[in-house]
Amino acid sequence: MSRRNAVLLLVPGLALLLFGFLVPAVMMLLHPPDTPALDVGHRLAQMLADPFMLGIIWRTLRIGLIVTAVCLLLGFPVAYLLSRSTSRWSGLLLALAIFPLLLSNVVRTYGWLVVLGSKGVIAQALTGLGITDHPPQLLYTETAVVAGLVQLFLPLAIVSCYSSLSGIEARLEDAARGLGASRTATFRLVLLPLAMPGAVVGATLVFAGAATAYTTPVLLGGTRQTMLSLQLFNYSSVTIDWAGASAVALLMTALVFAVAGASAWAGRRRVTA
Amino acid sequence: MRDGSDAVVRLAKVSRHFGDVAAVDGVDLEVPAGSLTALLGPSGCGKTTTLRMIAGYEHPTAGQIFIDGRDATGLAPEKRNIGMVFQSYALFPHLTVAKNVGFGLKVRGVAREEIRRRAHEALELVGLSELSGRRPRELSGGQQQRVALARAIAIRPSVLLLDEPLSNLDARLRVQMRAELARIQRESGITTILVTHDQEEALQLADQMVILDSGRVAQAGHPRKIFPAPANRFVATFLGYENFLTLPGRGLVTIRPEHVAVLPESGTAPDGGQSRPGTISRITYRGTDSLVTLDVEGDTILAAASDPDLHEGSRVRTFFPDDRVVPLAS
Amino acid sequence: MRDGSDAVVRLAKVSRHFGDVAAVDGVDLEVPAGSLTALLGPSGCGKTTTLRMIAGYEHPTAGQIFIDGRDATGLAPEKRNIGMVFQSYALFPHLTVAKNVGFGLKVRGVAREEIRRRAHEALELVGLSELSGRRPRELSGGQQQRVALARAIAIRPSVLLLDEPLSNLDARLRVQMRAELARIQRESGITTILVTHDQEEALQLADQMVILDSGRVAQAGHPRKIFPAPANRFVATFLGYENFLTLPGRGLVTIRPEHVAVLPESGTAPDGGQSRPGTISRITYRGTDSLVTLDVEGDTILAAASDPDLHEGSRVRTFFPDDRVVPLAS
Amino acid sequence: SEHAITVSTFSFGTEQFNQVVVQPFEKATGIKVQVETGNNADRLAKLQVNKAHPTVDVMLISDYFAALGEKQGLFDKIDAAAVPNLSKIYDFAKSTDGYGPAYTFQLLGELYRTDGITDPQKAADWKTLWDGGYKGKIAVPDMAPTAGQLFLSATSDVFGSGPGDVESGFSNLTQLAPNVLKFYTSTTEVTSLLDRGEVVAAPALDSFAVDLVKAGKPIAWAVPAKGRYMATNEAQVVKGTAHKADAEKFIDFLLSADVQSKAAAAYYDKPVNKDATVPDVLTKVAGDAAKDPVAAGYTTLDMAPIVANRTQWVERYAREVSSK
Amino acid sequence: MSRAGRSLRPARERRPVLTVLAVAAYLIMLGPALFVVAVAFTSGSTITFPPEGFSLRWFGAAASYRPFLDGLGTSALVATAATVIALAVGIPATLAVHRGRLPGRAVVQNLFLSPIVLPELVLGLALYQQLMVGLGVTASGVLLIGHTILLLPYAVRVTGASLALADPALEEAARGLGAGPVTTFFRVTLPVLRPGIAAAAVLGFVTSFNNVPLSLLLQGPGTETLPVAMLQYVQTSYDPVVAAVSVVLLLAAVVVAVVAERLVGFNKIFGGIGS
Ligand SMILES: Nc1ncnc2c1ncn2[C@@H]1O[C@H](COP(=O)(O)OP(=O)(O)OP(=O)(O)O)[C@@H](O)[C@H]1O
């Protein structure tokens, strides 16, 4: 293929990206509607000095990190067992782990209302078993938001870890065991460092998704669990504060990139250590 | 629980079934201390499974395995003190050469300084002490193979197990590494079991050659004993005896192409063998000699010949020297 | 624009540079009609690049390429009527065997019935007419290779180009397919250029052998001419002449291990050659014979011997027959 | 097409709205109606966005957003002569500035579970929410739903000097916050919180109690002893519409006694037309206030200070109340 | 996705800790959906578990609720159109990147993948603010652009992975057999890419169909998608209508999974999302 033809093939895609993505994204920061120049920067500075906004940023970060940690803690074992299984069920189990990705977040989150409500499955189980007469409030708490987000993003964590783990030759574990390493030593010295790239990808995707999610916090949280995404939506669709919305968008993006960068760095350090 | 024999590894009626498949089927085997035993056989005959049972990655469904005189049948791999070199080398890609070699010592809690010393020693033995800071991916195939060997040796194992350690290398390197392997085994004196499907490799390296056929031992013994006298057609085929025919008074026999003489049709037959008339159906030039395909009274016979006067279609006389003809139990 | 020669393919001072690398460097080459020419040489010597220029996938930076007497230097591949078999076979995975073989005819607008007939014919030639309904992934490596060949032949090309067609096959299959390839080329009579790095393959198949060294022709001619008389050390090494030494009166010479005789130290030297004393440093058993490494007055000499009385450390006499010794232009 | 209008309305009860209002109107006038739905804020935002080329002709929207829209110049005054039914409606429903009228009203009261709060007196006292006995068992409107502003004004009134005393309102709501399970963000959300027993009481609009009461659930709605405020929904003509006459026809139709009666029966929009009939279910929930709210002591809020301060109050509510 | 080789461990070894964590993971992923299914068949009027009796009435209610039907239509339309456009624009770009010997191809490739790292709400906001409010592009137009941008990375990456696996010699072989560049594209390149294109199409359709943040911000007259309609319904009312819709969507997802399995391998398509 000649270079000229190659460039021609790229033109439609580049045009779409430019006018449907890059230009609007930049303009959103430089010039929101009905807003004086540089107002976004001004608003950003205000937000960073405002304890209320800082609280929201911190909650967003915290929820994102907790969800990421739980997803890795639960997802890694699933991925490991699937990658090492020779059972004929393993294909089905992998499919079941991936299947939720086909389902709308609304559908998936909706189930938690049934599970966590005050007459929900957990509460009824607790009272039914006589453990307590006053089941704890579960819905509209940070725990509910975390549970919902963990459910949403576990498949992503599993798939990332799986693709990394299934690329690690099983022989390496054999070799470590043969050299005298116990199971835990093998995990710590061989498996974990080698699975790190997949775990980092997984962590990045999960954090990016969890920290910017809208559906789940809006359904399972309340006004006390406000995250940046809800704030962005409020500014853009309720109070019509364009500069504020743009500033929150910038904050959200920066948060995602900062955490992605940090996890990539930590992953590299761990592997080379 | 010591058993009587002084073999370092002893398998007593060991079998391993996978569902219906008998991968290994009642194998008895003694590996004397300091020797090199080669497990040889075609793909799927059970070589790897046998080796993995000795290492503890697989457990026998019947029989017992003794290592250093103690029953090791149910022991976990990390408790056996065995050095294994995998076909794919299985080097840890995230560790340097030195750390790979030191791995087994590190998990044994050996002191840092001592690890360094012994890793260096093992790398010297395989001639790679210069490369200790590299990662596996920065090494050639032959170098990786030697690192795997050094890693296995560094823990001073009772037995060294090698699963087709050379089969991933190209022809030239394979020959070279084969000599290297012989040297290292000789110098270290470690009892070694080598899995291969390459008869040349086994012939060249082994003190004991064990040929497996569908999970059973087909023949075992010193290469110089087995090679000139394969016990049956399976072993003969495997060792490159291409010709099988029935000779009057000798029954079913086998003979290698190199030992079949192709003589002019007229002329007297030499003594000490049998002579049969034949026709040349094809000649394939091989450089030093040609491979001649003959039709000998209905049998297809291959002979290696360097006579430039042979032509396709010529009628000739084939000669089978008595001392080269191996009778087979059919 | 016809040129004088009756070669089907002619390369005139063809070069191909990639940046600073001269992959092919002033190659002259004539491929006579109906012949099989083998391009031989170590990795990176320019074999593939040469072939790809003939096929039109790559263009020379200098020189000219003639096909059927016409200047084809700048022609697009689809205009050259050349059948190419790729190392990876490059079978279309979405088409059946028959459709793969018929592809070249279809894009030429040949009628349906005619396509079917000729595809069937080509598949008969390679012995696969039974499998015409299968997909490539349902075939073994050897079968895929033959489909690729049938596809290339079906368009009745002026020239058939084969880039290491056998190197993806295992050893046993490779030998078998080599014979098959020879038969097909003979039966179809198509002028063929075969790239290989396997000297045995070239010796066995080629009417003309062209050995490349770093983009230049090192030696060219009939295998039976080249093999016993390599022109220089590069060619000799490549053809497996392991020994290089200087003999009084003959200068730098080379000789194959099979032709070096190892005789008792005492005893008379035979005529028609030169004799030198040596010490056996290593004997490697190879089954039919042993490879003996000797120290001959400072030179390391390899000899193939089957005498069971040789031992490491023995002093012996080596003998180099005059008719086996090849003088080299150093 | 010549005679076609777009009516923007709330996103619930659309089916009944269609049957009671839209289809009869189309039949009666031959004017085609396209219905669009959404919440107040969203719809007003979109109206603002499309100010130059309005895509909506009639806006049915709550009083605060209507006032906001009036201020932003999004709505047009109407010609009283083109809307004869204006003369039939209560005074509180009429615009003093000539804009579109209210067509229904909503009362703020206490929605509660009768198995949770057994004493109706306690239910009728806003201060009950503060006394800690129902900590974690009450829901309170966020500022986004209509009830939010009403409850802020009611709190200001009950604890302070009047509905405008928001300082008192905010400080008391801050104290209330720890007792609150959820600050509900859309009005209907609260009915399910009650129905499922997540909460026992919540300040809420009367209309949302109707289905629950009718279904015989242990739920009632109480008119508060003090702090009675109501909101209205208005019908506005969008400025710049090309179909102003048709829009006014639609509003007049909406105000007719017949349509008002049917709407009240079908989806509990309480009539502003004095001649309309109020179904029994509504009076069962809210008593006489369902018929003539002003007579029952309810007042609408003064929109001027709200329009001036609401953005700031929303922000303040988020910081000082709903996030606590 | 390939397995990393056969059983490596003595068959007797058990891993209690890993197994418990894995079981917990599956419970969290799938448990709530099972309760949704149960609730959908309740004859009661609230979402409580266990359901009160059995009835299909909520399916009837869902089927006659206009916003869901309209939303379904909108979602299907937008998802189809966005997928088709993303592929039509993405496949040529993929070809250029993989076969074009372009300078800086890594940069171009990353540019096409870049929307994936941006939070969807941010993309939505940018388009809403700049295209809809700023330039007055219609809501449906912006919705389509937004979804197309969202899918473009999948189109480029999935077809690219498929192209990277395809032997470049295939195209050369076709040329050598006498096919010109255009014939080669339609007779060889495109058919060879078919599994990749199918995978990208399924992945793209599902991603667009389920998207909430973008659709929520960009909804305008006539552009309310099904997930947005469901979200708004759940926010304002707790009857089991949405459970019924969820069951229908769940069944649809099963069908998609089975079809995807037949086409290319379900695990392969969706397994690629996270890598
Ligand atoms: N985990 C397993 N499950 C089922 N069958 C197995 C398993 N491992 C090995 N087998 C079967 O047991 C037989 C012996 O396998 P093994 O790997 O020991 O052969 P091998 O001699 O090493 O062959 P190769 O030369 O191909 O490596 C084969 O038929 C193989 O398919």
Ligand SMILES: Nc1ncnc2c1ncn2[C@@H]1O[C@H](COP(=O)(O)OP(=O)(O)OP(=O)(O)O)[C@@H](O)[C@H]1O
């Ligand atoms: N597209 C290219 N760009 C740059 N260098 C190239 C290119 N193609 C080939 N070369 C270089 O040209 C030389 C000859 O390559 P070529 O592929 O012809 O060798 P070959 O003889 O076929 O080797 P092999 O046996 O490994 O296939 C090598 O040094 C190679 O690196």
Ligand SMILES: NCCCCNCCCN
């Ligand atoms: N690779 C797909 C990850 C999906 C998670 N969404 C993240 C939101 C940022 N676009």
Ligand SMILES: [Mg+2]
């Ligand atoms: Mg094996």
Ligand SMILES: [Mg+2]
């Ligand atoms: Mg090549």
